[in-house]
Amino acid sequence: MMRVLRWAGLIAVLATMTYPLAWMIAVSLRTADGVSLRYYAEVWQAGPFDRYFINSVIVAVVVLVGNIVFCTMAGYAFARFSVRGGKLLFFLVLSTIMLPKQVILVPLYILMQRMGMIDTYWALTLPFLVDPFNIFLIRQYLLGIPPDCEEAARIDGAGEFSVLFRVVFPMLKPVLAVVAIHTCLTNWNSFLFPFILTNSTSMRTLPVGLALLSQGAHSVDWGHLMAGAVISALPVVAAFLVFQRRIIGGLTAGMSR
């Protein structure tokens, strides 16, 4: 009885989860003259989703590199050095992980405007280079590793920066994979801040471009909209299919501790 219930439940879940996605793909491919990639070609060129795509890639890469370097430095400092006020600073990091980001939306917009950064790559990347969640992940990971290798390197006369980047950095691979997944996903899908901080078509990212396409004359032009949606989703879905276990594990296991 329990077993039947469980089975029925899981089949229902599978259907509910995949049906809307299958529908999305079907609509994007069904054109007036049969199944074709016409809508894809059209939004790619006239959308212009080619530009949005490039912008999304640039933002994702810059933000990823920034987070890997700067969050590693900060996480390492918080894990290994005790300085006056260090605990307080780390508490500041922790408390902002959960903070609704809308609180800083208006002032950040004003600040960016005053600095002349609205509608530039600066506005799309600079504020997102150090995600407090990444600092937290790296610090926690380091606390689980004894500092023996670092001590040994110091005794051999290595400077602090080479201890960090030559000795510690390679040991961080597993946690940096999680940092990379989290950072790429968050920024690839981010809408609110890129939407507010840019205003020309040439600076929009994929989610913003897609949302704007749905607001204008194309609001019920489902074929083009769904093609745009598939283009936006494709890179993350492809990455997900390849690194499935790692992504699910990295973003769920131990999250609740």
Next chain:
Amino acid sequence: MKRRPLSPVFWFLLPWAVIYGAFFVFPFVFSFVLGFLQYNPLNVGASRFVGGANVARLAHDTAFLGALRNTLLFVLGTVPVTTGLALGLAWMLKERVPLKDFIKAAMFLPSILSMVVIALLFKLFYAPGGALNEVLARAGIAGHGWLTDPSTALPAIMAMDVWAAVGYYALVLYAALTSIPEPLYEAATLEGAGAWATFRHVTFPLLKPAIGFVLVINTIRSFQVFVEVLVMTQGGPLGSTNTLVMLLYDTAFRRLDYGYASVIAYAVFILSGIFSVVAMRRMRSETASRPGGAAA
């Protein structure tokens, strides 16, 4: 006296401190100050200090009260449902089931998609000629303009949110569920405990911290509901889906009323804080709660 070189910690923390200070701490404080101003974006010098006037406005502003009501409905209507369903799904996954990896992947998929993509997908799903009405028509039920009827627009967006969020939380709870040591279940079985008693007295108490975590992050996230509304209904019909962040966006970037927008932003921040603390209190682990006060 010999001058000591600046410690390496300083250099390690510097990039974080500069970026964080400039683009987070400063705007956070500035936002608070803005709440007391009638900020003039075209001529900053002409901005006026208006004291608590912006805060006082909240109580009489029907747009704010409507958005507050809709947001609370959204949070209270989705978070418990999502958590309950997620718990059920996690429990279903616990046993040996075929295609488990595939099912997990399907459940996780919505959480890697942009909310814009999901919102568009459901706008089509709910549309007059969309998938939902098509399925209903096959069952002989008349179609409905789900997003154009003020009484169904918000529930439709809420249902979408549950769909989009439940898989992720189910997998978080599943990870916590599988970390419960097997001997505890064996002991419960030896004691003659049935499935419900085992869940009630073994599984649930040990899952409490994980459930608390799920409740808190989902509550905070749900208070921020915005893109969904912007893409699907623009806050309409008749303001029935206008949420706090939608109103914040409207106030700041369509009406350029930065001071009042900052007050709304702080309202979102304070409300989600209060709700999170309540959720966390209720879900504190058994050992940490007062003796005798352990019942959930």
